[in-house]
Amino acid sequence: MRTIIEPFRIKSIEPIEMSSPEMRSEWLTEAGHNLFRLPAERVLIDLLTDSGTAAMSARQWGAMMAGDESYAGARSWYRFEETVRRVFGFAHVVPTHQGRAAERILFGCTVNSGDVVPSNAHFDTTRANIEYLGGHAVDLPCAEAADPTTDEPFKGNVDLAALEALLDARADDVPLIMLTITNNTGGGQPVSMANIRAVAELAHRFGKPLYIDACRFAENAWFIKQREPGYAGTSIPEIVHEMFSHADGCTMSAKKDALVNIGGFLCTRDPSLAEREKNLLILSEGFPTYGGLAGRDLEAIAAGLEEVLHEDYLRYRIVSTAYVVDHLHDAGVPVVRPAGGHAVYLDAGRFLPHIPALQYPGQSLAAALYQHAGIRGVEIGTVMAGRDPDTGAERPPQLELVRLAIPRRVYTQSHMDYVVEAIVEVFERRDRLAGYRITDEPPFLRHFTATFAPLG
Known part of the structure; x- marks a missing residue:
């Protein structure tokens, strides 16, 4: 069929007030x-x-009713943690009230004045959190991103030559590399698996961690499945797992591809960094098993991360x-x-x-x-x-x-x-x-x- 219908029925509506x-x-x-x-x-x-404007499903609303609001060690936390680990593959999960809090905590632990953080393109809060600490957010989009009229499939890619040149010149000033998928600033364009892999290889050759801004990770995975040779027969969960296998951590605004109205998290493979991040979390967000979120929010995110796939x-x-x-x-x-x-x-x-x-x-x-x-x-x-x-x-x-x-x-x-x-x-x-x-x-x-x- 040529007509793609909404894969859901509407059970509740919100009136729109008309105006002239x-x-x-x-x-x-x-x-x-x-x-x-x-x-x-x-x-x-x-x-x-x-961001935060999605309509939640009946399953998500039902999950919220089962939220455990215990301050420490709530049942909802363990369901949330297990889901994030299963979808993204990272051992250490730090919950936050939204994505910019994850960015603030990550950069607060890693970025110093004068540092340079390269990316395909930083979005507004990412850039602001780096600049607030005295760092420089550097965009290195691929050449194809400059022309909005062409149908190139992966305009969200990093310019690998430019990234290598920056690392050659200023590696000591680079605390980490960020990769935004999809590239919000550049037109919502996806990043190919080949580019993710190549960025990771460059990062690790210079001893730098690669972090992914994962807000729209599922949409990026869909584009890889549709456009990148070799992935047509690969499932979305498998593509997601492969994308993040190349990274050392991620930041996530759950208000996008987790289909919820509030929430986020920060992931890493580094246990010592995770400990420092949790210490900052306690100062500003909350205990490490809720991170500024209610148990019902943790439940809704866990359900949304499964539905979005x-x-x-x-x-x-x-x-x-x-x-x-x-x-x-x-x-x-x-x-x-x-x-x-x-x-x-x-x-x-x-x-x-x-x-x-x-x-x-x-x-x-x-x-x-x-x-x-x-x-x-x-x-x-x-x-x-x-x-x-x-x-x-x-x-x-x-x-x-x-x-x-x-x-x-x-x-x-x-x-x-x-x-x-x-x-x-x-x-x-x-x-x-x-x-x-x-x-x-x-x-x-x-x-x-x-x-x-x-x-x-």
């Missing part, structure tokens, strides 16, 4: 033209993030995103191709070529989508990644994007048809859009709370 463009224009002004500052009830289709779910998930990308491409809308797993990425630089990077074309496009149709996305461009942490100068990134992240198991095809229609309509009147200036911003992660004013 005039109402949304007023609300946008009240929010300082920053979509993060909007009350959620003023959004029709919320594609701000796929189902091929029927992954097929639906990836095809749903590709459906939007293909329709936009056919309509002439500049969009990152091929489709990633969790989001549609509009190429704001090509969408609004008349707006220079320092007037934030991505912010202009995101605001226009909200005002026109009530769709909330997020800018991934100069606003998010354009401020040099050392000099404070603006440094536009390679791509100016708007990410429309699709929550897991939340929206139907008619919602996505509405999104496509709205984007095409904004594209048809794109010449009317103007840039923005920042009127106020914080020192870190400015895209979350900055305020803007339109130009012209």
Whole structure:
């Protein structure tokens, strides 16, 4: 069958409050033209993030009812730990309340001022946690990642020659290497097994640990199965196990591919590092058998980590995103191709070529989508990644994007048809859009709370 149906039935619904463009224009002004500052009830289709926005299954809700809320050694902890070990293969598991807490603890134990942490591409909180400690987050994406128009299968790969050159020049300053799967900053693009293996070989040749940012590990495994020679007959759990067999540890926001609304964890093979991480965990998160999570959350994560490996779910998930990308491409809308797993990425630089990077074309496009149709996305461009942490100068990134992240198991095809229609309509009147200036911003992660004013 050509039609891929949602592999679930809907048992509960949440009403959407309708609004007019005039109402949304007023609300946008009240929010300082920053979509993060909007009350959620003023959004029709919320594609701000796929983090913590999933609809949980009946099995997950049932598991929550069995949560053991004992402070130490709860039954739910042991179920969670066993599941994480079985899926990822790491001996030491440290629970955290979400992914950025795992990053903070890992880097707090490993990164010193002046250190360099290379990656295919760091996302916002990863970069901020490194820079907060005085380190430098260095992106080394493959050359194919620079062209959003091509259909190269693994644009999330690391540039191996660039990584080797950096290690040759500054190995003493590199505490670890990070690899984000899929590559969120670069359009949700996957990393091949061959590239994971090669990065691991380089890391270990120079005596450096390799850590994987595992937020969307199952989606990456699906792409390997579909696109990489030799894996078509391999099961998703086997591919996942092989991916992480090359790594020394991982950080995980369970709010993505564990299909839950809160939670995360940190894994390692190093027992002494695990002990230091747990000591930091106790200071800020909680006891090592709950890590800032309730027992019911641990149960929901354990169930979600099993459900996300189902091929029927992954097929639906990836095809749903590709459906939007293909329709936009056919309509002439500049969009990152091929489709990633969790989001549609509009190429704001090509969408609004008349707006220079320092007037934030991505912010202009995101605001226009909200005002026109009530769709909330997020800018991934100069606003998010354009401020040099050392000099404070603006440094536009390679791509100016708007990410429309699709929550897991939340929206139907008619919602996505509405999104496509709205984007095409904004594209048809794109010449009317103007840039923005920042009127106020914080020192870190400015895209979350900055305020803007339109130009012209």
